Amino acid sequence: MIKMSKKKETVKEIFASCSFSSLGLHSTLCDQLRERLGFEAPTKVQAQAIPVILSGRHVLVNAATGTGKTVAYLAPIINHLQSYSPRIDRSSGTFALVLVPTRELCLQVYEILHKLLHRFHWIVPGYVMGGENRSKEKARLRKGISILVATPGRLLDHLKHTSSFLHTNLCWIIFDEADRILELGFGKEIEEILDILGSRNIGSIGEGNEVSNVKRQNLLLSATLNEKVNHLAKISLETPVLIGLDEKKLPEDKSHVRFGSLESDVKEEVEHPSTTMRSTTEDFKLPAQLVQRYVKVPCGSRLAVLLSILKHLFDTEVSQKLVVFFSTCDAVDFHYSLLSEFQWSPHSQPDMELKQLFLRCKTFRLHGNMKQEDRITTFGAFKIEKKALLLSTDVAARGLDFPKVKCIIQYDSAGEATEYVHRVGRTARLGERGDSLLFLQPVEMDYLQDLEKHGVSLTEYPLLKVLDSFPLYGQKPRVKKFLTTESHPWILSLQNALESFIIHEVRLQSKMKKLAKDAFCSWVRAYTAHRGELKRIFTLKKLHLGHVAKSFALKEQPSLVGKSFQKQSKKRKRDQRQKGQSGKRKFPSKTNAK
Numbered sequence: 001m002i003k004m005s006k007k008k009e010t011v012k013e014i015f016a017s018c019s020f021s022s023l024g025l026h027s028t029l030c031d032q033l034r035e036r037l038g039f040e041a042p043t044k045v046q047a048q049a050i051p052v053i054l055s056g057r058h059v060l061v062n063a064a065t066g067t068g069k070t071v072a073y074l075a076p077i078i079n080h081l082q083s084y085s086p087r088i089d090r091s092s093g094t095f096a097l098v099l100v101p102t103r104e105l106c107l108q109v110y111e112i113l114h115k116l117l118h119r120f121h122w123i124v125p126g127y128v129m130g131g132e133n134r135s136k137e138k139a140r141l142r143k144g145i146s147i148l149v150a151t152p153g154r155l156l157d158h159l160k161h162t163s164s165f166l167h168t169n170l171c172w173i174i175f176d177e178a179d180r181i182l183e184l185g186f187g188k189e190i191e192e193i194l195d196i197l198g199s200r201n202i203g204s205i206g207e208g209n210e211v212s213n214v215k216r217q218n219l220l221l222s223a224t225l226n227e228k229v230n231h232l233a234k235i236s237l238e239t240p241v242l243i244g245l246d247e248k249k250l251p252e253d254k255s256h257v258r259f260g261s262l263e264s265d266v267k268e269e270v271e272h273p274s275t276t277m278r279s280t281t282e283d284f285k286l287p288a289q290l291v292q293r294y295v296k297v298p299c300g301s302r303l304a305v306l307l308s309i310l311k312h313l314f315d316t317e318v319s320q321k322l323v324v325f326f327s328t329c330d331a332v333d334f335h336y337s338l339l340s341e342f343q344w345s346p347h348s349q350p351d352m353e354l355k356q357l358f359l360r361c362k363t364f365r366l367h368g369n370m371k372q373e374d375r376i377t378t379f380g381a382f383k384i385e386k387k388a389l390l391l392s393t394d395v396a397a398r399g400l401d402f403p404k405v406k407c408i409i410q411y412d413s414a415g416e417a418t419e420y421v422h423r424v425g426r427t428a429r430l431g432e433r434g435d436s437l438l439f440l441q442p443v444e445m446d447y448l449q450d451l452e453k454h455g456v457s458l459t460e461y462p463l464l465k466v467l468d469s470f471p472l473y474g475q476k477p478r479v480k481k482f483l484t485t486e487s488h489p490w491i492l493s494l495q496n497a498l499e500s501f502i503i504h505e506v507r508l509q510s511k512m513k514k515l516a517k518d519a520f521c522s523w524v525r526a527y528t529a530h531r532g533e534l535k536r537i538f539t540l541k542k543l544h545l546g547h548v549a550k551s552f553a554l555k556e557q558p559s560l561v562g563k564s565f566q567k568q569s570k571k572r573k574r575d576q577r578q579k580g581q582s583g584k585r586k587f588p589s590k591t592n593a594k
């Protein structure tokens with residue numbers, strides 16, 4: 001009963017008590033929302049944003065993750081385009097441009113668009129993104145794409161080099177996940193795009209660029225606000241309507257706001273009364289029904305604890321769907337292979353072990369070093385699974401909508417609080433229940449205070465209780481004797497099994513050992529890449545590298561692993577040099593991180 005009324009309450013908090021048609025959307029579009037997407041009623045964000053966007057105003061939406069921001073901007077744009085008379089056609093080129101930070105998000109938005117346009121066949125959806133075949137994209141642009149979803153780098157490429165790309169009729173530019181676009185270092189590209197499209201605010205248009213005669217409406221959506229987002233709002237939005245921003249977040253003196261720059265962190269004092277929001281520590285919007293916990297784990301037991309918690313979650317919940325975040329691509333690869341291969345049966349005596357896969361669930365991996373096709377396949381497959389595990393870098397942290405994810409584990413800390421918010425935002429979507437679990441080492445506990453500053457508070461996960469629940473050799477360990485995680489018999493046995501698996505696996509021809517070493521090296525490098533205040537919390541000097549090695553099931557001393565570390569560093573420098581020469585965007589210091 002209580003559960004039911006709670007659910008009702010959450011539904012009330014998320015959904016508006018009106019219909020899509022009452023917001024001014026055409027009945028065919030409302031039918032598409034219902035038939036193609038299964039949306040009966042708008043969410044609150046949609047109910048607020050749709051009429052304002054229909055009215056033609058510039059908009060800045062700051063709403064919690066998973067509240068339906070995508071349809072909030074797609075529906076009114078489609079509504080406008082379907083009403084044009086005479087009907088638009090491909091030869092009119094692009095009318096709306098949706099900018100997104102990642103390839104996966106690009107495909108996700110495109111998919112929704114495709115569904116919504118089913119009955120509006122004259123409005124053509126399309127996408128361009130890094131990693132795709134340029135000539136094929138050129139051909140599609142030449143034919144004409146009415147609503148184009150794009151990642152910034154590839155879009156800029158086409159704006160400069162695809163002469164047949166017609167955008168003189170462009171009416172809308174939408175920045176979806178604006179904060180992420182800027183964090184990924186696309187600030188310069190965005191400024192160039194705005195200049196080429198003549199969509200900078202009057203007074204900040206670059207010299208020699210034509211300003212289109214078509215009336216432009218720009219929309220900016222972000223679950224978090226910071227100075228860079230403020231700056232983008234300043235240069236791209238004209239007297240925007242702020243949706244989801246509390247009045248209390250507006251500065252009292254609206255004439256002087258500090259805005260950051262897209263390119264650097266240098267702040268400037270700018271007068272701009274129309275986009276008067278500032279980055280405060282309360283800018284994080286988290287779903288109210290999300291249960292956030294942390295687990296304190298000594299470094300050397302991290303791997304065994306992760307596996308134990310995963311086992312517990314999959315054993316206790318039939319339809320468990322879970323995402324684990326790691327700091328580097330190599331760490332994802334190592335854990336993926338380990339989970340796919342590691343066999344251990346704790347139920348029988350060690351000498352007569354009956355081996356079976358430790359974790360029996362479908363496991364996927366996703367990171368930026370994977371081939372484009374593999375990323376797309378994983379993305380699609382994990383989406384439809386009911387019981388599955390996804391191991392990922394932050395490439396999956398933003399905007400991706402995987403239905404029914406019940407739990408998010410941050411095995412490696414996100415660092416920036418904004419990233420924490422986006423990672424946990426992959427669960428508890430649209431009023432659903434969701435859990436998140438953050439792994440912290442004893443020396444990292446100050447991170448909780450950092451999160452607290454942003455209004456994010458976590459409670460402790462009952463780890464020992466969970467460990468005690470595992471029967472070892474047919475018996476449950478006796479609870480009281482084992483007060484620490486690292487001395488718990490279950491953890492000791494599992495750690496032993498993991499280490500001998502890495503050493504003795506002959507079948508895999510030492511593949512696991514190499515993966516573990518590479519993962520160790522990249523993890524150490526990522527750990528040293530924390531910036532600013534976080535450097536004080538995540539300090540490599542405070543860690544015992546032998547224990548770090550243990551967390552990759554390695555028995556070797558760190559000095560042995562050091563050789564491969566140097567090799568990786570050299571390779572990284574070489575890659576960076578090559579990237580610099582080819583004029584490509586430089587990634588932040590965390591190479592291998594995405």
Ligand SMILES: Nc1ncnc2c1ncn2[C@@H]1O[C@H](COP(=O)(O)OP(=O)(O)OP(=O)(O)O)[C@@H](O)[C@H]1O
Nearest residue numbers: 039041042043065066067068069070223399401430
């Ligand atoms: N009106 C609606 N009725 C039912 N489901 C909806 C509605 N609007 C959106 N959804 C669903 O809610 C989920 C979240 O939507 P969406 O991805 O647009 O959220 P978001 O606010 O953009 O999240 P994030 O900030 O993480 O990108 C999706 O699965 C979407 O299909």
